Amino acid sequence: MRIPLSIVVALTFLLAAGVSLVAASFAVTAVEENSEIAVRRTLDEQGHAWAEVQADGLRVIVSGTAKDEATRFNALSVIGGEVDPSRVIDQMKITPTADLAAPRFSAEILRNDSGVSIIGLIPSSVDRDAIIRALRDLDKAHKVTDLLEMADYPKPSGWDDAMSYAMAALRVLPRSKVSVSAGRVAVIAISDSRAQKEKLEQELTKMAPPSLRIGLDIAAPRPVITPFTLRFILDETGPHFDACSAQDDTAKKRILNAAHAAGLEGNAECTVGMGVPSPNWARASELSIQALSELKMGSVTISDADITLIAAQGTDPALFDRVIGELETALPDVFALHPVLPEPETKDSIGPPEFTATRSPEGLVQLRGRLGDENLRRMVDSYAKAAFGSSSVYTATRLTPDLPSEWPVRVLAALEALSFLKNGALTVTPDKVSLRGVSEQKDAKSEIARHLSEKLGEAQNYALSITYQAPPEPLDKDIAPEECEARIADIQSRAKIAFEPGSATIARESLKTVDLIAEVLKVCGPIRMEIQGHTDSQGRATMNQQLSQSRAQSVLNELRARRILTSSYGAVGYGETQPIGDNDTEEGREENRRITFRYIRPADLEETETTLDAIAEQPEGAVDGAPATPASQDTKPAEDNAPETAGEDQ
Numbered sequence: 001m002r003i004p005l006s007i008v009v010a011l012t013f014l015l016a017a018g019v020s021l022v023a024a025s026f027a028v029t030a031v032e033e034n035s036e037i038a039v040r041r042t043l044d045e046q047g048h049a050w051a052e053v054q055a056d057g058l059r060v061i062v063s064g065t066a067k068d069e070a071t072r073f074n075a076l077s078v079i080g081g082e083v084d085p086s087r088v089i090d091q092m093k094i095t096p097t098a099d100l101a102a103p104r105f106s107a108e109i110l111r112n113d114s115g116v117s118i119i120g121l122i123p124s125s126v127d128r129d130a131i132i133r134a135l136r137d138l139d140k141a142h143k144v145t146d147l148l149e150m151a152d153y154p155k156p157s158g159w160d161d162a163m164s165y166a167m168a169a170l171r172v173l174p175r176s177k178v179s180v181s182a183g184r185v186a187v188i189a190i191s192d193s194r195a196q197k198e199k200l201e202q203e204l205t206k207m208a209p210p211s212l213r214i215g216l217d218i219a220a221p222r223p224v225i226t227p228f229t230l231r232f233i234l235d236e237t238g239p240h241f242d243a244c245s246a247q248d249d250t251a252k253k254r255i256l257n258a259a260h261a262a263g264l265e266g267n268a269e270c271t272v273g274m275g276v277p278s279p280n281w282a283r284a285s286e287l288s289i290q291a292l293s294e295l296k297m298g299s300v301t302i303s304d305a306d307i308t309l310i311a312a313q314g315t316d317p318a319l320f321d322r323v324i325g326e327l328e329t330a331l332p333d334v335f336a337l338h339p340v341l342p343e344p345e346t347k348d349s350i351g352p353p354e355f356t357a358t359r360s361p362e363g364l365v366q367l368r369g370r371l372g373d374e375n376l377r378r379m380v381d382s383y384a385k386a387a388f389g390s391s392s393v394y395t396a397t398r399l400t401p402d403l404p405s406e407w408p409v410r411v412l413a414a415l416e417a418l419s420f421l422k423n424g425a426l427t428v429t430p431d432k433v434s435l436r437g438v439s440e441q442k443d444a445k446s447e448i449a450r451h452l453s454e455k456l457g458e459a460q461n462y463a464l465s466i467t468y469q470a471p472p473e474p475l476d477k478d479i480a481p482e483e484c485e486a487r488i489a490d491i492q493s494r495a496k497i498a499f500e501p502g503s504a505t506i507a508r509e510s511l512k513t514v515d516l517i518a519e520v521l522k523v524c525g526p527i528r529m530e531i532q533g534h535t536d537s538q539g540r541a542t543m544n545q546q547l548s549q550s551r552a553q554s555v556l557n558e559l560r561a562r563r564i565l566t567s568s569y570g571a572v573g574y575g576e577t578q579p580i581g582d583n584d585t586e587e588g589r590e591e592n593r594r595i596t597f598r599y600i601r602p603a604d605l606e607e608t609e610t611t612l613d614a615i616a617e618q619p620e621g622a623v624d625g626a627p628a629t630p631a632s633q634d635t636k637p638a639e640d641n642a643p644e645t646a647g648e649d650q
Contacts, residue, residue, distance in 0.1 A: 117144070159182045187214070241264075243449035245271050297315070306338065315341060376411075481599045534578055545574070
């Protein structure tokens with residue numbers, strides 16, 4: 001039976017459709033595979049192995065996580081070079097950006113005669129206007145230059161203490177630069193004198209809270225010396241200086257080397273100061289000392305540009321002439337030489353006129369000897385009473401005519417020199433002024449030599465024999481901080497501060513030790529002191545740290561109860577982090593359970609630490625020479641059956 005034509009046509013169409021579908025399927029699969037392989041190969045070649053590629057028909061689906069947006073965009077560009085970008089389905093992600101770290105906040109404040117300026121980066125939560133107002137109060141005559149920037153990040157720990165201390169420091173330092181960061185302040189300043197420098201260092205150290213790290217660099221200017229004086233003597237006792245001045249350390253070294261070459265032994269003082277009359281001061285001093293060394297005995301005094309060289313009586317005139325001639329030729333032009341060769345004594349010599357004055361250790365002054373007239377006697381008596389006290393002066397001088405014309409100047413200059421001494425005696429003759437005695441000023445000999453050089457003039461001879469005696473210590477003077485720390489350590493070496501087991505209550509038998517420590521602290525003054533608590537390693541680290549903090553605070557409270565000023569003290573618990581004994585033995589654990597007292601010293605400053613960048617490099621939370629307070633989390637794994645409280649034998 002023949003199949004109807006309509007059915008044959010239908011079957012033909014169906015067969016053709018099936019063949020077409022099969023061919024299309026093979027074509028699509030080929031396109032997918034080719035696209036996926038091409039894209040995959042190109043991504044690998046360009047370093048994007050992290051990207052995953054999947055073809056779905058004509059679509060190319062790309063997934064994976066790029067490290068940043070630039071990497072994702074580059075991967076898309078690479079894919080677009082292989083297939084039509086309209087076929088690309090982007091399902092790539094980007095690694096989440098971590099929270100940005102807060103910047104290191106710091107500020108630098110400069111104060112001088114022109115006003116105050118501040119620059120740096122501070123947290124936006126800080127009251128900027130309050131800072132500027134505080135700076136304006138320092139110097140209302142000048143404006144404040146505000147160059148601060150602000151960032152919206154949390155205020156770091158220790159920032160408020162550092163800024164408060166900086167403001168307090170600026171109030172007492174009219175010429176200074178103060179650098180502030182969290183927990184740290186660096187101070188560079190200029191003082192008017194060495195005494196003021198020491199006073200400022202003590203004041204700034206005392207006002208700093210214990211948790212704040214400070215660095216102090218306070219300079220004292222060189223003293224102005226007038227007249228610029230050097231006096232070198234060779235006598236029976238050997239070579240020595242009565243006064244020595246130099247314009248810098250190099251000149252000082254040259255002068256002292258010349259003195260050692262002339263026979264000086266041991267160390268000698270030479271004041272470095274301003275006021276030198278010539279850059280050739282050191283050269284003139286060297287030549288003068290060498291010349292005196294050749295003469296064997298005598299003295300040389302340089303007062304500004306005047307040089308007086310006095311030979312010993314009996315010096316060979318020929319030697320004297322040769323040495324003086326060579327010295328005059330070698331000296332720099334600005335210096336004037338006044339050589340003196342005393343006349344030899346004869347049998348017919350009559351004693352010279354003389355004026356004497358003595359000052360006893362009790363302060364009583366007696367004046368004796370010759371004066372030219374009544375006016376001079378009244379003048380000398382009035383001057384002595386003004387200098388030493390009207391009730392302390394006894395005058396028993398006699399009037400003698402025909403005294404040298406410079407006699408009044410010599411007598412008054414000698415009396416003023418005597419006022420430098422606690423007790424002593426002076427003798428004035430026409431050719432010499434002699435002064436001997438005891439002074440409580442270390443530089444009294446140099447000051448007297450400078451004074452006599454200025455008042456007596458050139459080519460004058462004088463002899464000084466001055467002994468230094470340290471003044472008695474005031475009865476109420478505070479002991480040095482280092483001595484205070486050592487005394488407390490000595491007390492604790494004999495009887496430590498113990499506590500009730502597992503608690504912060506001081507044991508009754510240890511209260512006597514606290515009493516002894518309190519007695520020492522009463523004479524220490526307001527120093528910065530850290531009371532440190534330590535435990536052994538038994539129990540959880542967190543509980544040990546908390547226990548050590550409580551114990552340190554208990555000691556601080558006991559000191560307050562004994563009326564000790566503790567505003568500059570701090571209590572810090574270090575837990576088990578600083579053992580001094582073996583925690584595996586009972587003896588070691590007993591050593592580790594302790595309270596220590598530590599004097600907080602100002603940090604030494606290096607020049608590189610004064611910039612904002614250098615301060616930013618300092619680790620946050622550091623304190624002056626001590627580690628930061630231990631964190632409260634556990635620092636070692638706890639045993640399964642570890643107790644939740646500190647060990648009972650703590």
